[in-house]
Amino acid sequence: MEIDKNQLLRFTTAGSVDDGKSTLIGRLLYDSKAIFEDQLEAIENTSRKKGHEGVDLALFTDGLRDEREQGITIDVAYRYFTTPKRKFIIADTPGHIQYTRNMVTGASTANAALILIDARHGVIEQTKRHAFIASLLQIPHIIVCINKMDLVDYSEEVYEKIINQFEEFSSKLYVKDIQFLPISALDGDNVVNRSKNMDWYKGAPLLYTLETMHISSDINKIDARFPVQTVLRPQREGFIDYRGYAGRVASGIFRPGDDVVVLPSGFTSKIKGIDTMDGSLEEVFAPMSVAISLEDDIDISRGDMIVKENNQPKALQEFDAMLCWFNNSPARPRAKYTIVHTSNEQKAMIKEVVYKIDINTYAREEEDKELKMNDIARISIRTTRPLMVDEYRDNRLTGSFVLIDDATHETVAAGMIV
Amino acid sequence: MSKYYLNYLDELESEAIYILREVWAQFQNPVILFSGGKDSILVTHLARKAFYPSKIPFPLLHVDTGHNFPETIQFRDELIEALGVQLIVGSVQESIDTGRVAEEKGKNATRNALQITTLLDAIESNKIDCAIGGGRRDEEKARAKERFFSHRDDFGQWDPKNQRPELWNLLNGKHFEGEHFRAFPISNWTEMDVWNYIKREDIKIPSLYLAHQREVVWRNDSWIPVSEFLKLDENEKIESKKIRFRTLGDITITGGIESDADTLEKIVVEVAAMKQTERGNRSDDKRSETAMEDRKRQGYF
Ligand SMILES: Nc1nc2c(ncn2[C@@H]2O[C@H](COP(=O)(O)OP(=O)(O)O)[C@@H](O)[C@H]2O)c(=O)[nH]1
């Protein structure tokens, strides 16, 4: 196995209750041999207690006590499996509207989203919501899995009809790459192995699609951005004057000798070295964690951003964003929150709710402007100092932020800069 | 294909380093929870990388059950010496002696649950605001829902239904006096990833992980090592087997497996073919379906 080259792919699953998300994940794990015997035994026991025949693969992902008792997924659960080609991280999130925030959370780091549709029901309101969230969070790849094909006689006609329904509304969304797949999660058709029941489908099964999907270009390589997390000053022998700016490249490529600017101060310098414990590097790109040292002694601290002189983010103190509200208590108009953007933190105020979006119909709602749990809205925000931002569409890490309520310290909202 | 991508081990490493640096930046007084097991050794190795060329800027905390493999203590002390960092020890024996906890009774008694009190006491008395652990989401189903930054209330308890959402790479470590956090930089690693990485980096680990001839007793479907703490039943007999351990915990309940894997290369091959989870050999997790979740809610690692 050539593990030296294997990449990591993160994906989420979305679907309404009973579309078969948990079964599909269980199937992927089971067929790729990521389920251990003692885990399987535990699932078999529980299945029997609940009166299921055979093993209910869905039980494998339904982790916490409450969920097992209610038989539903209430939070984000992470699952792992590896094939000879890739390592996969699955964020399993529930699809119900009251869990929009969990879906948004799972989507924020995903390379791909699997959207499940029950072949018997076709596109429903929830499908539109899931597609909307995937596009809002700019998940680069979407795979629409039309599941339970066994219950519609593996009919190509049904499959085509659902694709048409989907394309009718998805044309309004911005999605880079979308594919459709007819599957039966329960029996495993077109999941790991090609289905014998659907000769008419000429595409690859799901796992192969995930294994070969081109993800290296998902990361922005143009706009070099390096948010400083902390400053390393070893002050020990061999490193007396060393000052390294520790961080993780958010996007773009840096090399020693590059002309850089430190924001927000605007001081310019050149990259002297890019250091790791394993030696110095000639080149770094996202998402590598390194320490950068500069030719000049300038005052840099956490929250600053190192960028290239000829390509800089915008310094904005007022901007618009799409916001998803996460908290039980609604947003307080004109109240102050802490905004966390890259490694930077400021106070911020929601100046205005421009409109809320009905995520089932995509209609704009301009009358009711109260932001409640799971609402998604376009807002105008103002910060006490300028933030160094890019549009979310161009840069997921420098275009995103969260809001924290200072009274409770809870993360109350996530935003994407437009 | 573009050359600008990381392989999965480098990406996991980079993610862990990012999280460790966030801990350092966001907390006043963090520690690494060091058990002497491979996961905490890995976290310590990653912390060296995160702060190089500086030393690891915070102490290691060992919750000492008193039921140790002798090698664990020796390994710990040598590592501390090499790193030049401070070691804090929280002693379960002391918690028992001072009446903070009572020893479990019976043959399957362990000090596992007792560690919770010792850990929380050590966190409180040392004013620790973030304890960095080697927990991995693939270990157990309750752990699968852990955040990188996991909030604990002022009783040290975890509320799985009220966790802070973590989006992109933005971590929220804000807390009130008396509350603390647990941070899990290797959340996304599997057992296989850990071994592949240990092999790749040639990280020093206790010889307990490698197969050796050892004195053991067959109990609860695994080989329990003979130690001064082990009380034999009438029908139990001591045997000599080639054994290695997949996890290291309280010596009285950590079962070994029969194995020929006496090098890191062989371990990687063996783990890849493994049919049981590593916790399958720990009787503390066999007590009930939700044993781990219940312990975690109370403040366990
Ligand atoms: N016939 C059939 N049933 C399925 C299929 N996939 C899932 N199911 C069943 O649909 C029900 C709901 O599945 P589950 O995975 O729990 O759905 P979730 O709520 O999306 O996680 C269960 O009874 C499954 O056995 C399929 O492909 N064919």
Ligand SMILES: [Mg+2]
């Ligand atoms: Mg489910």
